[in-house]
Amino acid sequence: xxxxxxxxxxxxxxxxxxxxxxxxxxxxxxxxxxxxxxxxxxxxxxxxxxxxxxxxxxxxxxxxxxxxxxxxxxxxxxxxxxxxxxxxxxxxxxxxxxxxxxxxxxxxxxxxxxxxxxxxxxxxxxxxxxxxxxxxxxxxxxxxxxxxxxxxxxxxxxxxxxxxxxxxxxxxxxxxxxxxxxxxxxxxxxxxxxxxxxxxxxxxxxxxxxxxxxxxxxxxxxxxxxxxxxxxxxxxxxxxxxxxxxxxxxxxxxxxxxxxxxxxxxxxxxxxxxxxxxxxxxxxxxxxxxxxxxxxxxxxxxxxxxxxxxxxxxxxxxxxxxxxxxxxxxxxxxxxxxxxxxxxxxxxxxxxxxxxxxxxxxxxxxxxxxxxxxxxxxxxxxxx
Amino acid sequence: xxxxxxxxxxxxxxxxxxxxxxxxxxxxxxxxxxxxxxxxxxxxxxxxxxxxxxxxxxxxxxxxxxxxxxxxxxxxxxxxxxxxxxxxxxxxxxxxxxxxxxxxxxxxxxxxxxxxxxxxxxxxxxxxxxxxxxxxxxxxxxxxxxxxxxxxxxxxxxxxxxxxxxxxxxxxxxxxxxxxxxxxxxxxxxxxxxxxxxxxxxxxxxxxxxxxxxxxxxxxxxxxxxxxxxxxxxxxxxxxxxxxxxxxxxxxxxxxxxxxxxxxxxxxxxxxxxxxxxxxxxxx
Numbered sequence: 001x002x003x004x005x006x007x008x009x010x011x012x013x014x015x016x017x018x019x020x021x022x023x024x025x026x027x028x029x030x031x032x033x034x035x036x037x038x039x040x041x042x043x044x045x046x047x048x049x050x051x052x053x054x055x056x057x058x059x060x061x062x063x064x065x066x067x068x069x070x071x072x073x074x075x076x077x078x079x080x081x082x083x084x085x086x087x088x089x090x091x092x093x094x095x096x097x098x099x100x101x102x103x104x105x106x107x108x109x110x111x112x113x114x115x116x117x118x119x120x121x122x123x124x125x126x127x128x129x130x131x132x133x134x135x136x137x138x139x140x141x142x143x144x145x146x147x148x149x150x151x152x153x154x155x156x157x158x159x160x161x162x163x164x165x166x167x168x169x170x171x172x173x174x175x176x177x178x179x180x181x182x183x184x185x186x187x188x189x190x191x192x193x194x195x196x197x198x199x200x201x202x203x204x205x206x207x208x209x210x211x212x213x214x215x216x217x218x219x220x221x222x223x224x225x226x227x228x229x230x231x232x233x234x235x236x237x238x239x240x241x242x243x244x245x246x247x248x249x250x251x252x253x254x255x256x257x258x259x260x261x262x263x264x265x266x267x268x269x270x271x272x273x274x275x276x277x278x279x280x281x282x283x284x285x286x287x288x289x290x291x292x293x294x295x296x297x298x299x300x301x302x303x304x305x306x307x308x309x310x311x312x313x314x315x316x317x318x319x320x321x322x323x324x325x326x327x328x329x330x331x332x333x334x335x336x337x338x339x340x341x342x343x344x345x346x347x348x349x350x351x352x353x354x355x356x357x358x359x360x361x362x363x364x365x366x367x368x369x370x371x372x373x374x375x376x377x378x379x380x381x382x383x384x
Numbered sequence: 385x386x387x388x389x390x391x392x393x394x395x396x397x398x399x400x401x402x403x404x405x406x407x408x409x410x411x412x413x414x415x416x417x418x419x420x421x422x423x424x425x426x427x428x429x430x431x432x433x434x435x436x437x438x439x440x441x442x443x444x445x446x447x448x449x450x451x452x453x454x455x456x457x458x459x460x461x462x463x464x465x466x467x468x469x470x471x472x473x474x475x476x477x478x479x480x481x482x483x484x485x486x487x488x489x490x491x492x493x494x495x496x497x498x499x500x501x502x503x504x505x506x507x508x509x510x511x512x513x514x515x516x517x518x519x520x521x522x523x524x525x526x527x528x529x530x531x532x533x534x535x536x537x538x539x540x541x542x543x544x545x546x547x548x549x550x551x552x553x554x555x556x557x558x559x560x561x562x563x564x565x566x567x568x569x570x571x572x573x574x575x576x577x578x579x580x581x582x583x584x585x586x587x588x589x590x591x592x593x594x595x596x597x598x599x600x601x602x603x604x605x606x607x608x609x610x611x612x613x614x615x616x617x618x619x620x621x622x623x624x625x626x627x628x629x630x631x632x633x634x635x636x637x638x639x640x641x642x643x644x645x646x647x648x649x650x651x652x653x654x655x656x657x658x659x660x661x662x663x664x665x666x667x668x
Contacts, residue, residue, distance in 0.1 A: 061569050081572040094570035098588045107584075108574035153574070 010037040010072040012058070012161050012193060017067035019053050027053040029217035031067070035161070035195055035210075040187050042196045042208035046240070046381065050217040051197045052091075055163050058195065059088045071160050082111070087154035088163040092170060093146050095138040101125070101149050102134040108157040124156040127186065144175045151183070155190055164196040168203060180206050201241050205229070213237050215379065229291075233280045235370050238289050240379030245295065245338040246287040246370070265369060268334040270311050278368035285372035294366040295340040297328060300357040310361035314338075316354050326351055330358060419641030432637065440642035448626050448643055452650075455623040458537065459606030462544035463552075466601045467594065469545070470552035474593070475586075477553075478560040492553050504543055504614050511539050511615065535617035543611035548604060552597040559593030560586070595662045603651055623647055 012035040019028040028050040035041045043051040056062040058069055060081030068077045076084050087108065096104050102121055109117035125131045128148040138146055147167060154162055167183070168176045184207045187194050198204050204211045205225040212222040213236070221233045228241050238244040249265035249272065256262055261276035267288055274288065298304040300312060313333035320327045321344075328340045340360065342348075352358065418434050420441070426432035445452070477488045495503060510517055511533040521527040533539045563586060571581040609624030616622075623643065630640035 059573055061572070080577075081569075082575045082577055086573075088570070088573045090566055090570055092566065094564065094566040096567060096570070096585060107571070107576075111575035111580060157574070 010160055010193075011035060012037075012195065013070045014054070014058070015068050015070070017054065017057060017069065018065045019050070019057060019062060020065045026217055028057070028064075031217075031219060033212065033219065033222075035193055037160075037193055038191050039209045040184065040194045040196065040207055042198060042204035042211045043214055044198055044201055044204040044211050044241070045214035046199055046379070049214045051199075051214050052165055054214075055088075055165055055195065055197045058161065059086055059163055060084050061088075085160040086163060087157050087159040087161075088165065089147075089150045089154050089167045091165045091167070093138075093150040095146060095149055095153070097138055100135050100137060101130060101141070104138065104149055105153045105156050107153060112157075120156055124152045127189065128152040143171050144179060147171060147179060148182075151186065155186070155192060158190075159192060161193045161195060164194060166198055167196070168198075168200075176200075176203070183207060205241070211241075213240060215240075230366070231278050231368055232289065232370070234378070235287060235289075235374040235376055236379035238368070238370060238379070239377070240381060243292055243339065243380075244289045245292060246289050246376045247332075247336065247338070248372070249286055249288040249369070251284050251286060251369075262364070263369060267311075268332070272367060273364045274367045274369045275365055281369055281371035283372060287370040287372060287374070287376055289368045289370055290362050290366060292327070292339040293325075293341040293343075294362045295338065295360055296362060297330060297340050297342065297352065297358045297360050299352060300359055304359055304361045310359045312357075312359045314358045314360050316352055316356045316358055319351055319354055321351060328352065330360060332360075416641055416644060419637050420645045422638040422641065424636070424638040426638070427635065437638065440638045441646060444639050444642040444646055447639070448623065451621055451626050452623045452643075452647065454621075455606050455647075456650075458541055458544060458612075458620075458622060459602050459608075461541050462548060462605045463598050463602040465541070465545040466549050466552040467598060470549055470556050470597060471590075471594075474553050474556035474560050477557055478563075479565070489557070492550050492557075495550065500547065501610065504547065504610050507539070507543050507546065508534065508614055511542070534615060535620070537616070537620055539615040540612050540620045540622075543615045544605045544608060547608075547611065548601040551600040551604070555596035555600060556590065556593040559590045559596075563589045591662060595659060599655060599658075603655070606651065607647065 012033075014031055014033040017028055017031040017033075018026065020026045031050075031054060043054060045051045053062060057064050060076070060079060060083075064077060068075055070076065071085060076086070096107065099107070102125070105121045105124060106117050109120060114120065121134075122131070125134055128151060130145065130148055130152060133141055133145060133149075138149065141149065147170075150167065151164075164183075168179050171179060180203055183194075183196075187207075196204070196208060205228075208225065210222060211225055211228055213220045213228065215236050221228060221237045228237060232238040232241065232244070235244075235246060238246065247267055249267040251263055252266045252271065253264045254261065254276070255264065255273075256276075259277075262273045263276055263279045265272045265274060265286065265288055272288060279286075296304055297314070297316075298310075304310050311332065314330040316328055317331050317337065318327075318329035323344070325344055326342050328342065329337050330340060331337050338360070419432075421434055421436050421438065422432045422440070423435040423437050424440060424443070473492075477485055477492075481488050509515060512518065513532050513534060518527060518531070518533055521533075522529060522531060527533075533542075567585050567589070568581055571585045576584060606622075607624050609622060609628050612620050612622040612625050627640050627643050627647075630636045630643065634640075
């Protein structure tokens, strides 16, 4: 998954990091985090979750209330921002309006009196495809170009850690997707540790080696995009990263051992099995989670392509055709509506009409079980 | 049709100001120019003749060149003091005042609610020979026992600085306030200490305010005659005082006109050079 070279030990390490503002609001709560050197790390969370505060503490623009920040052996917790081997790509770029693109990029090198700054600026402008804009002023550039200038201005300094604060937030969707690919390419080319703050889960997943999902000042879960998506530990992660159907269930037994261990859950009368490694509750009750695209549906009475038992008695209440796929909403016998994304492979030869009685099922290995005390609606976001 | 109608609206909107300026600026300016070329032999009784008498300028500059230089010197010093005081205050209002911003701005403008003359007269009381300022300065031996402030260049320059300070502060504040605080953070992130951040980011971005403020201070301060006449002695006479007395008491219209025109030409030249050097032509 990741091309992390942690051998040299210049990892960014946050230990017990805390930020409480004078008004009593705690933005970041006892945060522990290790970002391996050379990795692309994303801090993902809704606005106000503390991710930007965390980033600003690493940059030195906020002072932590408690805890420490180290890069390798160097403690930078209280170092001045201009004395850290860290550079930032600011949210709205913060380009110097009175300086040309080349002067903007050269700014950091000049302050450190780097000898061949001109040549380095030239090289980085080539890398970011800005060579022709060198003499222009920031206001003469498009949003995407300004974004690249902000990036060039930071990485030209070869920081040990590059911080990106919602760097693509001001761009339109199409440009944002293009810049994601671009950012990833540049990160791989320069090999600097990137810490990327974003609220866009697709952005985080498409670029980062490791994603930390943050909520209300704490990290809910951290891992590769694949692990986070297939095995969320909390309802917040299950809902914030993609979508999930969460169905109330009661644990009725455990079977097997080791990798084959499973938990049996009674879900409104149907027994579902869940791999023990995907069970994240100790209590008797839990939320059984299943991703919409893992849910298979079939008109009642026809065979369904999944092992294990299927649940019958569902009724299609909504079908929205999206070309690539169709989103079905199915009302289950116990009244809950679950969603099901089906690829339009053509196999079905049409849509299932609204009102059709259907059976639903899924492969047991895709289900996960979360703690019933958590809010089933936590982390649900409206698509933007 | 619509395009021409719009064009006409534009002209109509300019019209009142254009008429006003034509009557009260262009015509008087033309007559001032004419006055500066009058035959100096004329008088109120015998009348004046416009004889293209360019020698008036020679008379004006040779007789009053020293006063003119002193005016520029006083104006420049007052502008410098205004810049230092005004920059500190504007910076504080723009970046540090928080919720007191509006109150402080109102206080800056507040003196305008009193007449210019009254304010300058009250400086006469503040700087009076038995006033507390002089007494204090005498007590700490900055001034000798007979030392005084009134009727000295100090009083005139202090008065000019006081009276024109708001004209410095307002443009400075406007351009400082527009600077995105994120730029300061970006500079800090790019290895700049507070001192470098000021010289490389804040100062260059505030230049339009510096140029605007210095012009608004220097031009009226140089031409001012109230401060010199109320706070100074004949030794601190400025060009404004000379022009006033030539026009109103001596009746030497020709030289008064020539001196006025010279002052204007010199100031315009200085402004053009200054603005060009500062790279802020867009202000004009």
